[in-house]
Amino acid sequence: MKKIALPALALASALALLAAVRPTRARAAAAPDLSQLLPELPLERLTPAQREELTKALSGQYCYCGCPHTLMGCLKEHKGCHHAPRMAAVAARLAAGGLRAPDISKALSEYYASFEKNKRAKLDVKDFGPPQGKASAPxxxxxxxxxxxxxxxxxxxxxxxxxxxxxxxxxxxxxxxxxxxxxxxxxxxxxxxxxxxxxxxxxxxxxxxxxxxxxxxxxxxxxxxxxxxxxxxxxxxxxxxxxxxxxxxxxxxxxxAGLTGTPTLFLNGRRYTLPDYSPATLEFTLQDEEEWHKHGGWQHD
Incomplete structure (x- = not known):
């Protein structure tokens, strides 16, 4: 059964999708502010339309670091924030996959809401071992x-x-x-x-x-x-x-627990909601889960 949000496995590696679009000088000049704010991302490889959707999403979505800024504002004014660049990187991959700004914002909002304790499912793994990876992994x-x-x-x-x-x-x-x-x-x-x-x-x-x-x-x-x-x-x-x-x-x-199709992943009981299964985004969500697990919530800057 195809997931409702599963253009993502077609999105199976959004980084590869980003790399597939050739940069041009005109595109690089189209959004110089984004390129300066996110120098580690190959934003020049986004189409002008994709950069526009990304800019809208960053300007309308609030950062989860605890500051009163949108993501765009946090990137500009809150240089020590480690959340904003990571959130923006995911937004860029979603934009590269063809999502419009409202869908990017919705995906980010659903993703961060899924961390709350009352959203987490208690899943029985007692009779479904052994796991891959170390049994003691957190x-x-x-x-x-x-x-x-x-x-x-x-x-x-x-x-x-x-x-x-x-x-x-x-x-x-x-x-x-x-x-x-x-x-x-x-x-x-x-x-x-x-x-x-x-x-x-x-x-x-x-x-x-x-x-x-x-x-x-x-x-x-x-x-x-x-x-x-x-x-x-x-x-x-x-x-x-x-x-x-x-x-x-x-x-x-x-x-x-809210499964909408196969495959569906849960990290420590949290349903993975992003429409992107690329290794980079899986690493991003693993880092988020490790932070939440270690601090019992978000580590505020």
Whole structure:
């Protein structure tokens, strides 16, 4: 199921999108103030229309550092603020992805509102391990995903590489959310939970994602045998729907937590709302989560 806001996986790397637009002298001159305020961003690679939308968004969105300024005002007058440049960098990536100023502002507002304690979901990961990354990592990402979903397949290598490079900082749990319109999605999800119980979930996870169109019973039993499992036991489990209740429980939990489609990520129970899954934006949100976790809220400048 495609996320409502998921031009983002089409936005799968907004930095690459930024780099794809060639700079011109005319564009660089179109918004000299922005270039001076955000010298580390390749803003000259935005089209004039995109720079205009970015300028509007920065002028209308307030900074979350605690000062009484818009983002534009904070960038101009509050030079020590570490929030404003990071917020502006995300806004620039959203502008590069084609979002208009109202949509950029809305995305930022929803993102920062999601940090509040009453917005966070209590997600059960006790029976959905082991995680990728170190088990002791302070930040937990829970991914609700479907082995047969093309958007999940796009995100998968990028997200796993992101976690693998930050194993001390973040751990990743996979929870199933099979979509009824995808053939064999429930069977694949149950095969994953069967493998989890047998101690080789991640190898089975990789096999299922690698062969999303080869999920007949015989295919699943072949993967089980190749991974050292008992294919006969897997077939019996599928025929008896042995793991269906567990999968349905995962789906119900996700729906109650505000899932709008697959893939959906939660960081320490906070639903990730930005329509951008690029490594740069995932790093941005991880830094924000680390700050919130460490200080029990935003660290004001």
């Amino acid at each position: 930040i937990t990402i829970v991914e609700f995903s479907d082995f047969t979903c093309p958007y999940c397949q796009l995100l998968r290598p990028q997200l796993e590489d992101f976690v693998d490079q930050r194993r001390d900082r973040v751990r990743l749990f996979y929870k199933p959310f099979p979509l009824p319109m995808h053939p064999r999605s429930m069977e694949a999800a149950q095969a994953g939970e069967w493998a989890r119980e047998k101690g080789f979930f991640w190898p089975m996870h990789d096999a299922l994602f690698t062969h999303p169109h080869d999920l007949k019973d015989q295919d699943l039993s072949t993967y089980a045998r190749q991974l050292g499992g008992d294919p006969g036991d897997l077939l019996k489990a599928l025929q008896a729907n042995r793991y269906k209740a567990k999968v349905e429980g995962s789906k119900a939990e996700a729906t109650a």
